[in-house]
Amino acid sequence: MKHVFFQKGFRPFFLFGSLLGAALVPWWAHTYDESLTGKPGLEGIAWHSHEMIFGFAVAILAGFLLTAVENWTDRKTARGGLLVGLVALWGVGRLVSVGGITASIAGLAELSFLPVLTVVIGIPLILAGSRRNYLLLAALPALWCCDVIHHLRASGLLPQTSVRGDLVAVDIIVLILVVVTGRIVPLFTRNALQDQRIQAIPGLNTAAIVAVGLTALVEIFAPTGIVMAVVAGAAGLLVLARAVRWGGHRTLASPILWILHLGHAWIVAGLLMKAASAVWLGIQPSVATHALTAGAIGTLTLGMMARVTLGHTGRVLKVSPFITVAFVLITLGAVLRVFGPWFQPQLTRTALIISANCWFLAFILYVVVNARYLLTPRPDGKEG
Known part of the structure; x- marks a missing residue:
């Protein structure tokens, strides 16, 4: 083959x-x-x-x-x-x-x-x-x-x-995202902005990874209660703190960068919501779950696929306007899925439908724009 x-x-x-x-x-x-x-x-x-x-x-x-x-x-x-x-x-x-x-x-x-x-x-x-x-x-x-x-x-x-394997799996995927974003987001941002002050903070990065790993472990034994609130809350704050020198606010002119920073922010939001929902009935656990899935996983997968596809098929690392629209749609869909049912429960069905259509359009746009890159050789003749 x-x-x-x-x-x-x-x-x-x-x-x-x-x-x-x-x-x-x-x-x-x-x-x-x-x-x-x-x-x-x-x-x-x-x-x-x-x-x-x-x-x-x-x-x-x-x-x-x-x-x-x-x-x-x-x-x-x-x-x-x-x-x-x-x-x-x-x-x-x-x-x-x-x-x-x-x-x-x-x-x-x-x-x-x-x-x-x-x-x-x-x-x-x-x-x-x-x-x-x-x-x-x-x-x-x-x-x-x-x-x-x-x-x-x-x-x-x-x-x-018994333990919900799907929820633990979400935590494990989030852990993978925390590891990967901790390496690539500051690196990509530093290279693009040519600013050596943009750096990962090794101690905070390690602490964030450990805390998110503990969150997955607590999900197995105590998915609700004060222990989950403390561990997930600490994880969210550590993930936030490690990004203070990543220069995310300076990437607004570059969709291929800001989508990664935004996806990372969804990890923070999802972990803090998980902490709150563990002890406060005002936030349903499903809200936190969808902040991590529709928000973090959806945003980061779309952003990374766009970047990897361009880079590994020998194209310039600049997304087309259609992919920028896809980034906006995935963001709108996540906001509606997470906050719609929370603030307007009576409109849950409507928010779900609109959010789903945004998600659909975002990934279809990715396919329409990038299918030819995925199916054809690199223009520079290199392997891959």
């Missing part, structure tokens, strides 16, 4: 992941008041949360890691037939909700995907001795455990009072 589409992990996973994400949210919004029948084991909210996390978000994460690990280690991850196989495992796994024998086959495929991905990126990381990335590697089997728990809980094999 020598087609350029299967020569770098970001190409198929960004394209297919974006198409899936674009379809899932409006589909869910328009069936919000209905029971999703014919999906044994994964119905309603369980289906929605599962596919957004283990379908959409994990696909984008896979595309990013398969590409980034090659840069970090100067070793290949998955290309050609191996990459086709990975994409096939992920794709077949999306049939997990159809029921019958197909669902069983899909379940096996889906539960194989993260272990295979772990091996594929783990081998080059370990051979290269890339210890600073071992945390990212360890996050993948942790996500797999969350997926297993989510399936067992949704199918009734675990009680509904």
Whole structure:
């Protein structure tokens, strides 16, 4: 399999992941008041949360890691037939909700995907001795455990009072984002603004990572109460504090930069909302969850996909006006999804529909603008 589409992990996973994400949210919004029948084991909210996390978000994460690990280690991850196989495992796994024998086959495929991905990126990381990335590697089997728990809980094999694997998975993905943004956002901003004063603060960065990791751990044992409030609150404040020298306020003229700073700000907002919702009934836990998902994960995946696609296909790092519109739409959609139901509960349905349409348009714009880059060779003739 020598087609350029299967020569770098970001190409198929960004394209297919974006198409899936674009379809899932409006589909869910328009069936919000209905029971999703014919999906044994994964119905309603369980289906929605599962596919957004283990379908959409994990696909984008896979595309990013398969590409980034090659840069970090100067070793290949998955290309050609191996990459086709990975994409096939992920794709077949999306049939997990159809029921019958197909669902069983899909379940096996889906539960194989993260272990295979772990091996594929783990081998080059370990051979290269890339210890600073071992945390990212360890996050993948942790996500797999969350997926297993989510399936067992949704199918009734675990009680509904047991730990919610989907919520822990969100925390783990946020932890990955905290690690990655701590490296790239100050670096990209410093290089673009040519200002050496823009720096990461190592001590604060480490403290923020530890605090977010503890938040995921507390989610398992005490998702509500004072412990979660303290840990998530501290995590939010530390993530905020580490960004004080990142120069985010100076990036407004550069959409490819401000979208990353905005996504990072959503992490802060989501963690602080999680802290508040743990002890105060005035904020529903779902508000905090969607600040981290529709806000942080949605914004950062779109922003990083736009940048990685341009950079790794040999294009100039300047997004088109259509992608800037996509950034505005993803932001508007997140604001409506998070704050609409909170401030105007009677308008929850309306806010959900508008937000879903914004999300859909944002990711469709990404696909329309970038599909030709993902499907064709680099103009400079280089590999990738």
